[in-house]
Amino acid sequence: MSKIHVNATVNGDAVEYLCEPDESLLDSLRDRLGLTGSKEGCGTGDCGACSVVLDGRLVCSCLVLGAEADGRAIETIEGLADGDELHPLQQKFLEHAALQCGICTPGFLVAAKALLDKNPDPDETEIRYWLAGNLCRCTGYDKIVRAVMDTAEEMRR
């Protein structure tokens, strides 16, 4: 079976890759482009560790085909910081100790940024339901929710 040629942008940069027809976008990002910040926790869209933003929409990259990304814009954890300057969410996650093992962290950050882009003033319940698609097994979510609330407050100032 021949591979499919894809042109897309990742974090603003033009990329092109060849992928198998049945290959997930997550595998294309990781295996073809070397962007291993997105993680596979389940491969079935249940854990959110592979969260990316595709044309402005938060998706599980394990549920999108690599071939589907042709002509589209992808944002991943690798593009969250602006060079050396961390995104406020990244800074707050560090300050609040909102990660332990860190495997779910990229997905949470991508998802939380998508939330704040839509709603700069979410309450605790809105944060909890928005992030319900991301599993964390270490923290019990407490410090993650606090970090997102604190970030939102700071960014509104």
Place this chain on the structure above:
Amino acid sequence: MNKIDDISGTEYKYVGSRPVRPDGLDKVTGKAQFGADLYAPGMLFAKILRSPHAHARILSIDTGKAEALDGVKAVLTSTDLQPGEGADDLEDDMDHVLENVMARGKALYDGHAVAAVAATSASIARKALKLIDVEYEVLPHVTDIEKAIAPDAPVIREDMYTQDMDPKPDKPSNIARRMEIGHGDIEAGFEKADFIFERRFRTEAAHQGYIEPHACLADYRSDGHAEIWCCTQGHFMVRSACAALLGMELSKLRVTASEIGGGFGGKTTVFIEPVALALSRKCGRPVKLVMDRDEVFRASGPTPSSVVDVKIGANKDGVITAGFAELWFQGGAFPGSVIDLGTMCAFACYDLENVKAIGWDVVVNRPKSAAYRAPGAPMAAFAVESGLDDLAERIGIDPVDFRLKNAAEEGSTAAFGPKFRRIGLKETLEAAKASDHYNSPLGPNQGRGIACGFWFNFGGTTSASIKIELDGTAMVTVGTPDIGGSRASMCLMAAETLGIPYENVRCVIADTSLLPYSATTEGSRTTHSSGMATVYASENAIKVMCGRAAKIWGIPEDAVDWKDGHARPSGANAGEFEPMSLADIAKKAHETGGAIAGHCEFEAGKVGQSFGTHIADAEIDPETGFTKIVRYTVIQDAGRAIHPSYVEGQYQGGAVQGIGWALNEEYIYGEDGRLQNAGFLDYRMPVCSDVPMIETEIVEVPNAGHPFGVRGVGETPIVPPLGAIGNALSHAIGTRMDTIPMSPPRVLEAVSGG
């Protein structure tokens, strides 16, 4: 050794502060490399063929068609995985690990590995699996404890006779071993009781649920050397296991621990590493092997399921007169469940005159169980804490007061033998009683539950090194993978000991070639044991630095003291010299004797036993049986919190895992012996919207055995939740809950009096 009085209340400069962890930046930017994140030139992708049967004899395996597929470089079966001449020397349960890694003659559970393929792409490897012909003779199976110990049960291991029985059984069974602990005379104790609680409790198996599936990259070189990169809680353990299973010399195998995406005990053994290494040996290429999530559920190591009978007697003054528990744990198709630990933990929180606990290790057709955070303790505590709750109610005493009256303290003889040193259980109970949570009102359909929990904490073989760089910074290396922030704790303890800023200390996890043996990150031992090793290594570096200062000043070494990061003359007799900073001494290292470092290799002991008390408020929807935890508080003795944020994180994470286990999580096996919910959609772990903020209170009763008073904190937080939530729910519905998980159907059944 420090005395408690010496360190209690001591204020430290760095220990107890909350700086950003050294590995944090990489983890928020996606740069951190986990098990599946490494790629090697010429790397192959491997997949494992797994048994679809719960119990089956493997009559034949034909790999011919798979081997002939273009792109397939190696196919492996158990005949390729031979320990060689050391076969008779497989220690502990390594023979069972070998059997678990790849079925030998019989598939013992749904998901048991039968063969493996390495190919140039993952999709080719998957296709090749379908071309392997396995002929099975399906055998009768059993996945349930009570059915497995029934007289007519199919016997899984024909050569297994229950150990430690008198007389020795005359026929094989599914019970691997019996154990018993205790002291006093329980019959006499029950005679004195005014109230007796007696009931059977059951818990289903739960999975650790780490988000990162098992992953490794193995590269076996043609000269017999090999390297493994993998996510593990113990890379020295991986090296020992792989070397034993493949008949290799330890020094020829180098194992590097990647960043680890959660483990909770589930990554304290090997599943795929020996398979990847054997594949690599067979085809001479690097081999990457990553489990899918359904493989993680079916074929890694969940907890045992359990049946626990408990009988507790108390008099009307609230004194427990006797405690008895009989526990059955299934550890999968292999002997060696954590029945010992569960049995020992059952009554550990209480100072009982008469106590006895009997444990039975049962085998069933399920995957080989592994450790999960305080392995064995939550199931035992669920039964005992439920019993205490019932007794307190009938006696008419506050449940916290009842526990305070019977709580273990310094000098109490534990049911499992030793006398406790200074412990902080009573302090956590007092804190619970004084908490805002405990004194707040409840709403409609709500109930409140209290429970206590205990975990031993481990020590063990530990190594650490610290080198003082020429620029006055320091680099610590330890051998315990950092699973939740321990590098930050090591840096804090080294900074405190050396007297230099936290920012000037880095910590890395050394691979197996760079540091002497270090036991696994398990048993809540890392901050305690690697922490002690880091402190002692730092003290040894300080000795070297004092020697260098002495040389520069031309005075004897013992005339130099170390204080606040400086070498100083020890007194007026030593001479008048300006104190020299660590940086001053480091800068001159090459003129005064060479590089400066400190090392420590030791057997860590003096662990501080860990106790906690939890308060849970549960709200029940009487129409659906759905339970929501509306408020939850964890109070636990940390001895000394090195980095309080990560201590709180352990409390919160353990509590939420406990909430999941209590209310939802369970392994569901069908009549066919196959796991029916091998994915996150059907194995329902708590998500963010399921839980409230988890309130924490860190009690600090220092452990005199540790330089800063540390007690390990990681495991105890999962011990009380089953009991605390069970008690809360029982109060909310007015009926005692006795089965975990307390899922909506079970709660509805209880509400309707089923």
